[in-house]
Amino acid sequence: MGRRISGRVTAIYFCLLLVSTTVHSFYLPGVAPRDFQRGDELQVKVNKLSSTKTQLPYDFYYLKYCKPKKIMNVAENLGEVLRGDRIENSIYTVSMHHNATWCLMKCPHLLGSLKHTHTHTSGLLCVYVGTGVQILVMTLVTMMFALLGFLSPSNRGGLMTAMVLLWVFMGLFAGYSSARLYKMFKGTEWKRNTLKTAFMFPGILFAVFFVLNALIWGEKSSGAVPFGTMFALVCLWFGISVPLVFVGSYLGFKKPAIEDPVKTNKIPRQIAEQAWYMKPMFSILIGGILPFGAVFIELFFILTSIWLNQFYYIFGFLFIVFVILIITCAEITIVLCYFQLCSEDYHWWWRAYLTAGSSALYLFLYSIFYFFTKLEITKLVSGILYFGYMLIASYAFFVLTGTIGFCACFWFVRKIYSSVKID
Template identity: 40%
Template sequence: MRRLLRAAAPGGGRVFGVILTALVTLVLATLGFLSPASRGALLTAAVMLYVLMSSVAGVVAVALWGQMKRSYEDWSSVTLRVALFYPGVVMAIFTLLNAAIKHTGSTGAVPVGVYFAIVAMWFLVSVPLTFIGGKLATRLPIIDAPVKTTQIPRQVPEPPLMANPALLFFGAGLLPMGTMFIELYFAMTSVWLGFFYYLFFFVLAVGLLTMIVNVEISVLCTYVQLCAEDHAWWWRSFHRGGSVAMYVALYSVSFLSSTLGNLSGFLPVLVYGSYMSIFVIGLYLSMGTVGFVSSYVFVHAIMRAVKAD
């Protein structure tokens, strides 16, 4: 399980590039460099920034892997998973969706030339940049653990009600979801109903605020768990951080049945479900990584303080 987490959390480093891409794109749109009236320019800028951020994703993923494993051994396989996992999921969904659209004879299908251009950009630009970033990360020093741990894990007692894992999981995503709910509605309305959206500053502010709330909630839940003498916080901090994606998924279903209730036919629902699935998976990985990293830093800090005392 720990090895799986070592793959999942650094894999969020790939989505960390998505976060940076979204932030930079929103900053450029807020400053007026990208007009919402020209959606092609906005999308092109986002794709190019995402590809260029691959090096940052490689640095973050391998650095996190090294801190968790206490060495940079086998960093190349970590980098390969980062370069292929989330983009592979996105391309798989996109390929199936594009094939379904093309099968119906719709003109909305992506041309073959554009499709292979995207694939070439992925393998010829994004993957090499990820490996360059991963190689640079191996030169970073590994921070020493503040305390020594025993090889035999202690028995975890029965948690009290306030430290119940299920309660912490479902509660951790409520505040981040409440923070982004209003802007999420306007953003989804703009995307799926064809409205123009000019208030990118509010999207940027709400996005940053959601990340801050997620960090605070993750640290609080980890503290409550440690107070209950439960040391198994790694996976739970990851899931609690990403739990906001569960609420977004539920809201997307509600949005489909209420606001988009006039959609008819299998293909429109498939398009909606495919793109929202990509968004929810990316949100889960990114917020899960944010939750885990914030909890990791918090535990490292309190253990160092205990050692100092």
């Protein structure tokens, strides 16, 4: 067309609240109220294409995309005609069903938000989601054992041993989850995806741990992990965890691909200019505050037990805090994802992960505060060890909370779009 035109469709917002079998009402400013009964067909209308560069509106079907066989103009009022609005019919319709609790819709363009980013999302997201599921299951099982008294604090090292062994055997869940998501993205290099799932996160942790352990060796401290133990960890990793990741990946790829609940557009739509408070960086940083607040108090006692050589006994309360953390991560991510979709930004995949995962940043910042206010470490190597191990803990916390947020958001988006019935 010789100029850049951003498609701007008059947004149709509505929230349907169905109590029992009766549809009460909803109101869209600027549109005359109408009554609808259960089973009635809702006609989705489109408006115009406009550009802030040219100030010249164009007919919505000027680009000849999703054009119905017969175009019918529907003038709502004189003011819309004078403003250059062209209300026309769309090929999309929506039926109101009795079993729908509510739905979200913004004309056809948001229906594409479910799948537009499939081709723009790398396999890295699948790897991190699979690893996060592995950490989540390991943490839940460990806490259940501790809650039932199988991992008494008096048994030194029992908790850490259980976590390592459970991590190794939970590789099955990592491979399965990563493969299921990767297949939904229509990925073809499943072996590479499986290798990344098996080696990326534990490889980073092992590298940092090896460097820190070398520093301890240099100080001739008894806290250094012996070579034999390091070799045993590598054997557990390569001998059990990696094969289980491949088994889980094989089982995941054998399953049918997860299908989208609605048909989506093949061509990504241009994203509208976002308000400052909907910018990715701001919303991501805001989203991490509440999950961190859920564990803030308990974090003090955990750090005290680790760095001040105190025993930690209250696993029951810790389990409750962990459940609250899961709920908080899910809720804040869903709310911010809803606002993001309402602002016509469909790139929600990574943002959902980072929104909850940003709580790890606050955890690391708190560890810095704790270091300078509660500890009396003066030796350089000891300080490096502290921040090195807290970096590992923050990284694991990022993968855990990010996966929780992503899974909750993934369920939410599929739920709301499965309520939209497209004819």
